[in-house]
Amino acid sequence: MPAIEADGLRKVFSTVVRSPGLRGFVRSVVAPERAETVAVEGVSFTVGQGELLALLGPNGAGKSTTIKMLSGVLVPTAGRARIAGHVPHTDRIANARRIGAVFGQRTQLWWDLPATESFGMLRDIFRTDTATHERRLAELDALLELSAFWHQRPRHMSLGQRVRCDLAAALLHDPPIIFLDEPTIGMDAVVKEQVREFIRHQVDARGRTVVLTTHDMAEVARLAQRVLLVNHGRVVYDGGLDELQREYGSGWRVRVVYTPGAAPETTHLDGRSGGAHLYSGDDDAAHRSLLRALLDRDDVLDLQTGGDDLEDVMAAVYRRRAGVAP
Numbered sequence: 001m002p003a004i005e006a007d008g009l010r011k012v013f014s015t016v017v018r019s020p021g022l023r024g025f026v027r028s029v030v031a032p033e034r035a036e037t038v039a040v041e042g043v044s045f046t047v048g049q050g051e052l053l054a055l056l057g058p059n060g061a062g063k064s065t066t067i068k069m070l071s072g073v074l075v076p077t078a079g080r081a082r083i084a085g086h087v088p089h090t091d092r093i094a095n096a097r098r099i100g101a102v103f104g105q106r107t108q109l110w111w112d113l114p115a116t117e118s119f120g121m122l123r124d125i126f127r128t129d130t131a132t133h134e135r136r137l138a139e140l141d142a143l144l145e146l147s148a149f150w151h152q153r154p155r156h157m158s159l160g161q162r163v164r165c166d167l168a169a170a171l172l173h174d175p176p177i178i179f180l181d182e183p184t185i186g187m188d189a190v191v192k193e194q195v196r197e198f199i200r201h202q203v204d205a206r207g208r209t210v211v212l213t214t215h216d217m218a219e220v221a222r223l224a225q226r227v228l229l230v231n232h233g234r235v236v237y238d239g240g241l242d243e244l245q246r247e248y249g250s251g252w253r254v255r256v257v258y259t260p261g262a263a264p265e266t267t268h269l270d271g272r273s274g275g276a277h278l279y280s281g282d283d284d285a286a287h288r289s290l291l292r293a294l295l296d297r298d299d300v301l302d303l304q305t306g307g308d309d310l311e312d313v314m315a316a317v318y319r320r321r322a323g324v325a326p
């Protein structure tokens with residue numbers, strides 16, 4: 001049985017439209033006019049146990065709404081979500097045991113209580129025995145280095161400290177499935193790396209299932225093999241990251257710096273940038289022959305080659321598959 005199943009999930013939000021001014025306010029109370037937003041439109045996918053899925057898409061694509069339906073926070077307008085075979089919003093208490101969720105932009109900890117007290121309350125809520133609780137805390141501390149600040153209140157923590165405590169809080173009851181919605185947003189490079197390492201460990205060493213949303217393509221490249229791309233509430237790609245790069249990347253690129261006065265190669269030349277000549281193409285034989293020609297020359301000072309980076313690939317997918325640029 002898959003850990004997570006989304007079958008034709010749809011979510012429509014209905015909101016009151018308010019015109020400006022006092023008249024608009026009175027009208028919104030007396031005779032409210034409503035507008036509908038289709039946030040998620042027929043999203044289907046499954047995630048196997050122990051798999052990490054990166055759920056990607058531009059702002060407003062429907063990622064958080066999908067996660068909220070899967071975690072039981074929102075009830076779908078249509079379609080069905082299943083977590084380990086159970087419907088999350090009808091079985092909230094059992095579902096809470098199966099999942100952990102971290103929303104990077106919002107804390108789930110008690111804002112004015114030291115994090116350790118929040119951890120203690122979670123121990124009571126999930127009825128974890130003290131020895132198990134202490135062991136899990138020690139394990140989380142070893143991975144996330146929390147004990148230096150876990151006596152502070154989240155109100156007084158830095159963002160990186162607060163999110164690390166949120167991660168610990170989400171995992172204290174040892175859930176097999178974790179939803180991480182932009183967990184590293186706004187973190188510095190060192191803490192980001194620590195959190196990514198932590199996520200990797202949860203999948204590789206602990207066999208947890210993870211759904212991760214992020215706008216950070218370095219994070220995707222570092223953590224994910226499979227990606228689900230959504231745009232305007234619909235799935236536009238579900239598959240391997242490598243296949244995506246092969247299908248949508250525009251092939252190879254070569255960047256060359258010549259000695260002053262050298263006559264540059266002209267085949268496959270795309271243009272110049274910052275004193276370098278840029279070449280590109282999608283034919284492997286042409287790539288090899290250009291590299292051979294360049295390596296034979298004495299007037300090449302520097303040479304770099306590679307494929308499109310992931311940002312370019314994502315932009316190409318949104319443009320070509322959904323017909324809309326992100």
Ligand SMILES: Nc1ncnc2c1ncn2[C@@H]1O[C@H](COP(=O)(O)OP(=O)(O)OP(=O)(O)O)[C@@H](O)[C@H]1O
Nearest residue numbers: 013015037039057058059060061062063064065066
């Ligand atoms: N509670 C709500 N009421 C009304 N509209 C909502 C609500 N929550 C989300 N929406 C709308 O649903 C759409 C999808 O939002 P969602 O937050 O799921 O996108 P997202 O892909 O997570 O975006 P981001 O990357 O910016 O976090 C947006 O148009 C948003 O304005």
